[in-house]
Amino acid sequence: QKEVEQDPGPLSVPEGAIVSLNCTYSNSAFQYFMWYRQYSRKGPELLMYTYSSGNKEDGRFTAQVDKSSKYISLFIRDSQPSDSATYLCAMRPGAQKLVFGQGTRLTINP
Amino acid sequence: GAVVSQHPSWVICKSGTSVKIECRSLDFQATTMFWYRQFPKQSLMLMATSNEGSKATYEQGVEKDKFLINHASLTLSTLTVTSAHPEDSSFYICSAMNRDSPSGEQYFGPGTRLTVT
Numbered sequence: 001q002k003e004v005e006q007d008p009g010p011l012s013v014p015e016g017a018i019v020s021l022n023c024t025y026s027n028s029a030f031q032y033f034m035w036y037r038q039y040s041r042k043g044p045e046l047l048m049y050t051y052s053s054g055n056k057e058d059g060r061f062t063a064q065v066d067k068s069s070k071y072i073s074l075f076i077r078d079s080q081p082s083d084s085a086t087y088l089c090a091m092r093p094g095a096q097k098l099v100f101g102q103g104t105r106l107t108i109n110p
Numbered sequence: 111g112a113v114v115s116q117h118p119s120w121v122i123c124k125s126g127t128s129v130k131i132e133c134r135s136l137d138f139q140a141t142t143m144f145w146y147r148q149f150p151k152q153s154l155m156l157m158a159t160s161n162e163g164s165k166a167t168y169e170q171g172v173e174k175d176k177f178l179i180n181h182a183s184l185t186l187s188t189l190t191v192t193s194a195h196p197e198d199s200s201f202y203i204c205s206a207m208n209r210d211s212p213s214g215e216q217y218f219g220p221g222t223r224l225t226v227t
Contacts, residue, residue, distance in 0.1 A: 043220045051213060098216060105151075
């Protein structure tokens with residue numbers, strides 16, 4: 001069993017829809033949770049960063065962490081075609097290496 | 111802020127030659143940098159962790175004599191693929207951890223596409 005599980009998709013939604021992306025994990029020591037966006041043939045871009053449980057909002061993006069369920073989510077409101085990319089969840093216990101999910105390929109259709 | 115650059119962005123080399131890839135943190139100091147490899151439609155695979163002024167720590171299965179890492183300063187790490195072979199063709203990405211950030215976010219470079227012919 002992988003430490004971090006993420007549905008690879010692909011996920012295709014119409015423009016303007018709310019997108020929900022999720023990851024589950026097994027290591028209860030994870031404390032730092034991140035979401036990265038990666039366009040084709042580019043490096044990952046840090047979108048959201050959360051420490052421990054709770055919600056964090058930044059514009060159209062909301063990240064949620066539920067440590068009791070070992071479950072994290074990224075919501076994208078009013079999705080745009082420019083949001084089409086691969087979204088990677090990542091997490092780590094402390095000052096250690098990141099553990100990545102497989103990535104979810106998202107397409108927003110105009 | 112938090113910009114990481116990589117050079118070159120792509121490179122084609124002949125089998126048996128060596129290739130050096132540079133990773134620079136442009137607006138912050140990074141005591142720790144990471145090197146990843148990514149195959150098409152797959153997630154990032156950590157190759158090694160590079161700490162300034164010390165030897166890199168390699169992940170299991172990564173040949174340290176083949177993938178030479180040097181972290182000479184707080185803003186520069188290099189990866190040299192020695193005696194490259196076609197199976198080394200991949201997308202190589204570095205990331206840097208901001209030394210001054212208490213939460214230690216990692217910022218990624220744009221990646222280097224290596225093709226070995």
